[in-house]
Amino acid sequence: MKILGISAHYHDSAAALVVDGVPVAAVQEERLSRRKNDAGFPLNAIEWCLDHVKLDPGDLDAVVFYERSMLKFARILTCTLRAFPRSWRSFPHAMKNTLSEKVWVRGVIASHLGVDRRKILFTGHHEAHAAAAFLTSPSRRAAILTADGVGEWATLTAGVGARGENLGAPGLQTGGTSLSLLREIRFPHSLGMLYSTFTAYLGFAVNEDEYKVMGLAAYGRPTMLDQVRKVIRRTPDGAFAIVPEYFEYQTTATRSYSSKFVDLFGPPRPSYEPIDVETAAGRRFADIAASVQRVLEDTLVEIARALQQETKLPDLCFGGGVALNGVANARILTESGFERVFVPPAPGDAGCAVGAALYADRLYFKNPDRDVPDHPFWGPAVDADHLARAAREDDQLVDELDDGALIERVAADLAANRIVGWMDGASEYGPRALGHRSLLAAPHAIGMRARLNRDIKHREEFRPFAPVVTAEAADRYFELPAGGARLARFMSGVFPVRPEWRAELAAVTHVDGSARVQVLERSMGPRLHALLEAYGRRRGIPVLLNTSFNVAGEPIVNTALEGYSTFRRCGIDALVAGSAVVTKRATASAKRAKEYVA
Ligand SMILES: [Fe+2]
Secondary structure (H helix, E strand, C coil), X not given: CEEEEEECCCCCCEEEEEECCEEEEEEEHHHHHCCCCCCCCCHHHHHHHHHHCCCCHHHCCEEEXXXXXXXXXXXHHHHHHHCCCCCCCCHHHHHHHHCCCCCCHHHHHHHHHCCCHHHEEECCHHHHHHHHHHCCCCCCEEEEEEECCCCCCEEEEEEEEEECCCCCCCCCCCCCEEEEEEEEXXXXXXXXXXXXXXXXXXXXXXXXXXXXXXXXXXXXXXXXXXXHHHHEEECCCCCEEEXXXXXXXXXXXCCCECHHHHHHHCCCCCCCCCCCCCCHHHXXXXXXXXXXXXXXXXXXHHHHHHHHHHHCCCEEEEECHHHHCHHHHHHHHHHCCCCEEECCCCCCHHHHHHHHHHHXXXXXXXXXXXXXXXXXXXXXXXXXXXXXXXXXHCCCEEEECCHHHHHHHHHHHHHCCCCEEEECCEEECCCCCCCCEEEEECCCCHHHHHHHHHHHHCCCCCCXXXXXXECCCHHHHECCCCCHHHHHHHCCCCEEECHHHCCCCHHHCCCCCEECCEEECCCCCHHHHHHHHHHHHHHCCCEEEEEECCXXXXXXXXXXHHHHHHHHHCCCCEEEECCEEEECHHHHHHHHHHHHHC
């Protein structure tokens, strides 16, 4: 059976193709359209997925959209009308925005793809998040938690799933797979919207820069917990409720916090002003970030703990955009009572394309359970020949090496503090570069962080860079709790760097001594694993700095030529794809000069 999953119209549109129960292709629209966080209908992504396995739209058995768009429209209409007359100004905008192709999704899909309208299905948004988290995990029986900004109405759900059996829940005996969301918290009460509101207040871009709040939090102290708990209260049933007068997102799309919110927390940060955490103003913002981060963590830990006590299951699958918060994920792992926590590589809305397709396969069509390969590499492959040809035509230095020689050569470059663009096979699905579209660098000196920021990433000084380490050596350098390596497989947890290694790993150690480490097993990335080992032989530590291969404001590179174009425009010293290693002429001559002097 061939099922296409689609997520679109909010942010990070994506398409995914599931054939005979297994994902065979998945890509975010932004990687192909080259518009960061592209929210448009993902025509490029759909076309690539179908081309990749040589299918026509007519071959599809079903096309599944990742939310019930009419229900979502009803929620927007209801909330806007409830707030009338306060919302009268925003009403025309909300209706114009929603009454476009966002509502008439069945027609849009049918006309773009030419498929029979009866083949077009819809999942609940959090069902898609839950399926993306549970059905891609190796767990056969797990508690499930999802949390995001909002779908149709739900903002957080808690449930259980079983593969190859059923949990005995009525109506859920569905050919070997059960997925039952037992409870939900509804809009406007939303941890995702709470965090996004603080993201906006702190002068960052909503739906994009939430991780900057997490990065900034490490510089602050949670001195404003009482104030944050005034705007979001725990309820006696273990849930939470925002206090509406502090927020405006429930009535308008243009402003997320109210003047009462500003009275409580002080003036917001203008987005154009740089943050300097050495100043009193900068520390106030860092303290506010630390406070909302702490409340988010505490709330999630308590909800997860209650779910563990209720289900008595050792595994938790956690999905939704909130599951991108690696600090919270690590606390859930260590404090909620779950032995293992699985977060998929794309827990946000893009991942719902895979989730929706898998949900339809297992729960709607009741196809038998299948194990899904445990990696995120479902995107377009890089073409090394293209890279070599383009670089030669551009008069750059190209070496084509066998694998062993290439690994040693790149390890030597990294040990000499060169920055390497590393492209390897199919691109990652999800927001994180996990070794197929990565920039790699030596992790030791703090100066490397400044260089990457200045020459390539052009981003705020307070944001940390992440390390990648071989699975065999991870415990030596990082304090990983039981289950921590699993969470770190897709860079989903933030853990302490062992104090004795912090000076040696200064470029990847955050100000609070933590790191969002990727723990790499050989089977998931054999070439990068070999590179880490070769680097370890040279510098004593099999750890590298690993950041996404893109410059500020652009999506992660997809093709070899996009990688090459980025390489030419910024301070990357060497570029690798397949057997080709490209070096900039200036760097090559500088290297020869250095060798000559030596
Ligand atoms: Fe979502």
